[in-house]
Amino acid sequence: MRTIVVGSRQSALALTQTGQVIDDLKKLCKEHGFEFDFEVKKIVTKGDRILDVTLSKVGGKGLFVKEIEQAMLDGEIDMAVHSMKDMPSVLPDGLINGAVPRRVDPRDCLITLDGKNMDELPQGAKVGTSSLRRSSQLKAYRPDLTLEPVRGNIDSRLKKLETEGFQAILLAAAGLYRMGWEDRITAYLPVETCLPAVGQGALGIECRGDDEELLKLLALYNDKESELTVAAERKFLGVLNGGCQVPIGAHAVLVKATEDHSPAGQHVIQLTGMVGSPDGDVILKETMTGTDPDKLGEDVARKLIERGAEAILEQARE
Ligand SMILES: NCc1[nH]cc(CCC(=O)O)c1CC(=O)O
The missing domain is CATH 3.40.190.10 (Periplasmic binding protein-like II)
Incomplete structure (x- = not known):
């Protein structure tokens, strides 16, 4: 043994x-x-x-x-x-x-004390997140919100929601599921509004x-599906040379082979990648499909670089 x-x-x-x-x-x-x-x-x-x-x-x-x-x-x-x-x-x-x-649900979620979702939050509401990726996309969606850092483990962030006067905090749904705290989730942020972190969930x-x-x-x-989707997202991140502290998001799913005119039985991955400016003024997004996760991740990254992703990341790193 x-x-x-x-x-x-x-x-x-x-x-x-x-x-x-x-x-x-x-x-x-x-x-x-x-x-x-x-x-x-x-x-x-x-x-x-x-x-x-x-x-x-x-x-x-x-x-x-x-x-x-x-x-x-x-x-x-x-x-x-x-x-x-x-x-x-x-x-x-x-x-x-x-x-x-x-993989479990890769989305981010909103946690509020009064059950208000993203669209119901009052003008200028104080929302806690330390993630540049989340705050960049949130500012693009609701420029009026006041985004402030909240750090620490999931449990201390949940406590800070009550003790530090936040109207809402943002967390990955996955961490809450794993802790058995999914009943704290008020609303999910659709991936169209807030692209998750690479590999989230x-x-x-x-x-x-x-x-x-x-x-x-x-x-x-x-799990093959999780392996392939995560591989595409991670290659994308690797080409852009970003850690978790730059406003980069990605989300890959498997789509039916026929939708991409590929041979039946072949895995077709659809990857959306995003690079945003910290203030949310610029959000660059690309969606592509492919069968090789590494090539797909690289292609989406190159597309965004062509469109000016490097300059945005440079600004975020400062
Ligand atoms: N950055 C911290 C972190 N690392 C992993 C998770 C849980 C989510 C996951 O497993 O993807 C979290 C918390 C969060 O971002 O809310």
Whole structure:
């Protein structure tokens, strides 16, 4: 019996989703005769130590995964469950993404205390979000809103909704589902109004590239549709060279092969990508379809670069 040591951040969300993945993997082990046991090892990351500082000020990229990846390379842990949207687009040598489990709803949602949805919020309402992607798109949709940063874990953000005088806060629906707090969701933001973060709603299971035993199990856990759509979004992000702290959004879905005149049975991916200015004055969007996720992600990114995405991102990075 081999014990798989699973590294996890100690936030409630990280531990919850790690526990859920371990439960799923244990079932798969039983069904397919794998002799694995699982153990969780908590790891404090740089991102956790500086939760009170606005992430864009400390260089957000990979802040939550670096220590975990080092522990994996050092053999202290064997596997880690990440929110896909917090995973850098390039993994260090020796580590791979062994599975993308079935993705949950990628949309953002609005949480209000009085049940008002986005269109019912009063003129100038104070709305909490620390995400440039969300505030850029929200400003484009409702220029009158006052968007203010709200940081911290999901539970502390929900508390701040009450204690810091926000009329609403914006969060990913996925985190609330995983915590069992979906009853807090007041309204979903349609992807047409607010394109989600790349990989939002999906998890990634990272492990060492030479851990063949574990990779066999993870292959059974992989969801092809989630893998393909997330791959297209991540390639798009990688080409634009953006972390989670620039106003970039993307959303991919599988469409029927016939709609794209491709051979039946072939996967056709439709990807919408977005780059916005921080003040929401410019929102560039492109939608394309394709069968190869990498090519599609690259094509959508190139299209946006042709239309001036670089200058917008440059402005956002300042
Ligand atoms: N940036 C933090 C973060 N990373 C993952 C999630 C949960 C959503 C997901 O798994 O995609 C959240 C919270 C949020 O953005 O509301």
